[in-house]
Amino acid sequence: MNASECAGRLIWFKATAGNDRFHTYVFQQRVGVLIDWFRVLRSDERGERFRAWGGINDPACCTPGEPNCPAKSLEETYGLDWCPGDEELLKYVGKAGYTDPACDFHDAPLAEVEVHGPTDQRQSACDLKFGTSTGMLGIRKFPNPRFDRDKWVKLNGSAGTWEGYNRKIPAAGGSDEPAKSRLLDGAVEPPYLIGTACGSCHISFDPLNPPADPAHPKWENIKGLLGNQYSRISEIMVSGMASNTLEWQMFAHARPGTSDTSAIPNDQVNNPGTMNALINIPQRPVFMGEKVLKWRKANSCEGKAAATCWCEPAREGKCWEKSLADETVHHILKGGEDSIGALEAIQRVYFNIGSCSEQCWVNHLTDLRVADPQQRGFGQTPFNIGQCRRDCPNFRAIEDRLGNILDFFMSAEARNTDLREARETGLRKADPSATYATQDLIADLEKEFGEGAVARGQQVFATTCARCHSSQPEAAAGQFDALDFYKMDEKSGLRADWLGNDAPTLVSEVGTFRCRALHSNHMTGKIWEEYGSETLRAQAADPNLAEPADGGRSYYRNISLINLWAHAPFLHNNALGPELCGKPANKANAFYAMRPRYVDGNTLSLLPPDQQPACWEYDPSVEGRFKLYKASMDELLNPAKRIPKVTLLNEDVTLRVGPRLWDGTEKEKLVGFSLTIPAVIDGRGVNAGTVGNFQHKTFVVDLVQAKFKPKEVEARLVKQWGPDAGKRVFTDLKAITEEVTSQPNGLVEALKKRPYLVKQIYSSCFAEIENAGHRFGEDLSEADKKALTAFLATL
Template identity: 60%
Template sequence: MKTSIWLATMAVAAIAALAWFTKQPEIAQAEIATQPSVAQAQMTSQQNSAYTDNEFHSGEVGLSPSARAGREIWFKATAGNERFHTYTFQQRVGVLIDWFRVLRGDQREQRFQTWGLINDPGCCTPGSPNCPAKSREETYGFDWCPGDETLLKFVGKSGYRDPACDFKDAPAESADPKGHQDGREDACNLAFGTSTGALGFRKFPNPKFDPVAWKKLNGSLGTWEGYDRKISSDPKRNDAKLSRLSDGSIEPPFRIGMACGACHIAFNPAKPPTDSAHPKWENITGLVGNQYIRISEIIVSGMPSDTLEWQVFAHARPGTSDTSAIPTDQINNAGTINALINIAQRPVHDNTQVLRWRKAEVCPSGAKEHECWCEPNKPGKCWQRSLKTEAVHHILKGGEDSTGALGAIQRVYFNIGSCAEKCWLNHLTDLRQLDPAARNFGQTPFSIGQCRRECPNFRAIEDRLQDILAFFLSPESAAADLQAARANMHASKVAYGKDDLTADLEQEFGKGAVSRGRTVFAANCARCHSSSKAPAETVDFHALDPKTGLRADWLGSDALAPVSEIGTDRCRALHSNHMQGHVWEEFASENYYARPADPNIPEQNGGGRGYYRNISLLNVWAHAPFLHNNSVGPELCGISTGSYDFYRNSYVDASKPGYPMLSHDKSPVCWKYDPSVDGRFKLYVASMNDLLNPSQRAPKATKLDRDIVLDVGPRVWDGSEEKLIGFSVRIPAGSTAGKVGNFQHKAFIADLIAAKLHPQQLEKNYTTQFGAANAHQLVLAMQDTANAIVQDPGKLVDAIKSARARLPLLGEVYSSCNAEIENDGHRFGEDLSPSDKKALIAFLATL
């Protein structure tokens, strides 16, 4: 009996250390009207409005039919993920998104400075001149956007016909089997919806919406503020921590989905808008990557900032995204959003062993479903899985996506929620599941073949992947050189050519700086940051490829280097979702699995992990701050107003134990968002100085800026107040967010129990990995920790910290990544003379 109580106590206590502990309160059901109707004012017809989709389509000029189709899919297609972002993410992960807070129409003017979102030029604020919607009541508080004249009529009703049903397909690939040419999945399953007012974020009418209940809750159809209100105003009640966003009886008017472009659509560095709140389509490009977006804050926008979810989840810098945050591997590893530039010149890697599905006309006799499958009622449309040697790109920061560009594009749709319930959600880790024998204790690989059979949204995207790749290869991905950017600035005055750029740079960095910088680059940087096979001294890094008209040198080898060689924050390199046995297994090549472990880092790695790609330096002038996590260079802070101030000081004193945060008055000042040509260039220069002088960098480590209190155990109502039957665990402000998020609680729980019940077996397990002497000390430390927690469960965090202080090896055993300083490493170039550093900065600005 005592053992059972102890096991239960240990399990509950360890869960409290987890980064995702939430509770589901009992909520009274609100009255729901049975006959929903939408009260709307008469709208001006779209044809008579300045706000149409015509300008979006003007961006298709010069594109092939395939690239045109790919562009529209990239900007608009959600592949059915609106349900995921409205229900599934909240229910399965326990993190709430407040879409009104992010997308409310009355804050369109500050949307970029707040969230880093790009306003859709085709949308308008209700009531503004020529806007078809005259009040926010008509649009439920959102912008009015093209297509809303139809969509808004179906809020609270069924029967909406998605605009994707009218999508104009490009001619099929002539090399495809005829069944694939004639049997493409219905384009309706691309699921476009209409714009929310922020590019890449799409809305769909919710047929379950009840306007009567909504108006009762919010006081108006034009706001969602009541929906975000706390369920209880009594601070002693647990419901005071939760908003109506978690109330399943209240359905919002829209379901919100995301297109791939949500993170990649950005201002054109060579032609930015004069006003970030009012861009035109000529100021927007779909592939360069948005270095200002706060996607992490968007995903946790419905959580209070003093919750563990907010403090750990929203740690990423602007312009970075943790691509394994939802299919979590418990490694905080936010990385910069890939800039898709000059893709036609991007290096491929030969002799890659790729096991994947390929188009076929028929299946071999006797082939099983997991080897070959033909789509029902579509003769000649089959898919066969086989191993072949191919030349492929390496995608993601560590080259994980390595089965080809088409597969990498398809996986992005899974990463943003497409086909979640039908294909991959049940293959993820449930952070509350503590039984190693139960499903969702750890990740399992999801099957592409099964997803193809079960999810029409998958097939709709897959049948058009070649179109998206054609868009990637179109002029949309062409480099935006500084010379062209400054030429656009001078267009109304005088011509601005390459010689003018050189003269300006040499006035700032010294006579002959550009020429000298080229020599410095060839001798010190080109080994990693050039795609040319010729000796770097002979390469013209500005030369154009006669076939593509693009820069011949991609300015990056895209080859893999061990993270210990680069020396940067290694957490992203330890990303594990593509390993064998993990969720994205089928998107990695056999070569990926065969990579040797990096013996020079303390954490367990191997199986594909432990590497970074040597990235391209094309247009590096426009993509500061630097490194895979935007950590080198000034911190960006955007707006600083009340609850929309998302900047968190990450500067720490690395000379003191625990790396305490520096006070704001002792930290470098953060930089406001400035996407102008001059703003980007100034940020580039400051970031290059930071990069080339690592000893002068102010260390950065993201810390919790508030105490987090987790209640462990049920709450009961005693007739007068709510009481906790259990204990509370406090994670103090100043704890490193990465260490909290990287804590491997499941292994910790299992070993705590084993230390009490089976210490000899645990010591044997440790011996295999750490040697006999360390193994014995580890078992003793775990036993002491278990005893301390049993005596006072509320001291869980203190007990773990005490054990780690006594035996630092514990940190290596139960943390997926122990790195804390986020802007360390990449010390290449620090030994250059000051004049050579200036020359290098000048030359790189010309690339």
């Protein structure tokens, strides 16, 4: 790598940009979601980390007490792995004065065209905040200067465990309330502050050279940009919560390899999506002439308004000006929402993982427990990039080096990982002179899929799939006979076709689970408004949907199919193909067992255990990936074979409303009432997505106004839903106000009798079947389906 690519890689792998405060304090105390970092990172379960959490072990770290490990006991490391740099870091646990390793970061030379040059005026590299590894790649640790070792030992019985810290608090033990622990107790300080780098989701095993043992990878087995399709990052986020909490039921629905990036900036849309595989980025399509309102680099603000131009103090000509202009941009995220430029899209990743939360964006979030529209926190408000740049040095530290990260994206680390090369690499482990040419791959595929399958599959792909999954201009023009999917780009040395066009397609045309396409955070007035282009927001809503779909929503971008063999299961939510699981020895971390997915297609009730297809155990080997690819392709091309999948609540969820009276014993009295969301209603499971998509704030406002402003509400509902449906909703709202006055759980009971209100009226998304849609190719002959599978394996 050149200096810029190398700098970008180090930032991607290590920089937390200060989010250790978020993951230690803000997430628990402001958002109310608990991470049990010891449960995830405990060194005595290092060998299980991949199976339990999909985490990739840092090859440079070790379990204290193992041969050649510098730390001889878990007491020295407070129960976590020992990692390089800990010889210094451990000196400062409970003490001030730690110097972050990022302060020694060597910046790459400034780009020749740097507007803010030629003098190097970058924010101090210290504000990148590296810390040291926790033992799981992408998760970093920092010494907590407020840690009290004596109190810690008294609480836990030993410095080498956190068992007392995550133990259930006695006061909750005798009640029906979900269990809490000391993780929620701000008076107890842990030894480390834990932060996350972008690599926590995107670092993966190299499909070309997977580890012999996933629990013991080497550096040559690891890539930084392909996305970890085994990661259970959502379960990590609620690892300290009881499973009968609303938050656990909402977060933990995501499949391995997916994450709901709007779970914290919550828009009440159940929308986990796969970690983007960043492959062959120099060939990725761009879109010209899009209207983008954003801050751009400038050398002066002389004569310009302070609201739209700002110069960094004590810097010479380091200014930024906000303006509307035409730009050539990528479409990023599943619906293309990040559309103001690649650099800004990279920057926003850091907000998704907690950077600058207190200075910039946490107060723009909606508070799910605020139902009064007059109160702060009722709805989202737009995050302000200019304000964040001014007030958060971590923002500036990342922003000043975004070009390095983008250069890393363009580097050889993000090149395609072809099946041919993967098989050749495997052969060379036994015989360094072994070769496996393209013709060898074709010959092997045609033994399995039929003579002439690859050539026939290319024809099928051109006529059936290339309209969406080719970046060649001929595909957009309908000239499918002229397509060459193997042509190389002379400048980049990569395959010329990105095998996707990133163009927005109406979700009703694709037919897949549409909740992700209704993600609303980039709309005007929402938190990430400044990261969406005006062109994006001007897109017409899908006319075939009943849900609100305006403001740029209701589209999916046509993704790349490069190296599809290595990235199954399919679709944006990994729902198409076998379900994956790690099967760890610690059954408390066997998450698939808690979340069976397959349902009866008529009743949407879970199939009995003996009819649930078994999950497929994680297997990142070359042949393991290829086997999963074939099974997923079979489901893709044969929709009739798919057993419907729905994520259901796996236990009742109880919400307690009102103050508590506690006498210091396990008996706790609630002054108020409790609401229970049942896991089963009338013999049918309750969709976790339905609960997550329920627009309860709008419902409560309409419920109140139906009593005090009935004519206004009725008129609005009739206009939105038509005379019959609108009047039915209004009548039911009036009836519910009468039913809930005398029953503590009356609201839940009232909605149980009228489930359509939750599923169809006050919902951001009505979809339930998660593996439906994308039926293109189902009418092909069986031979052509095999041919298409064979051909795609060569790309």
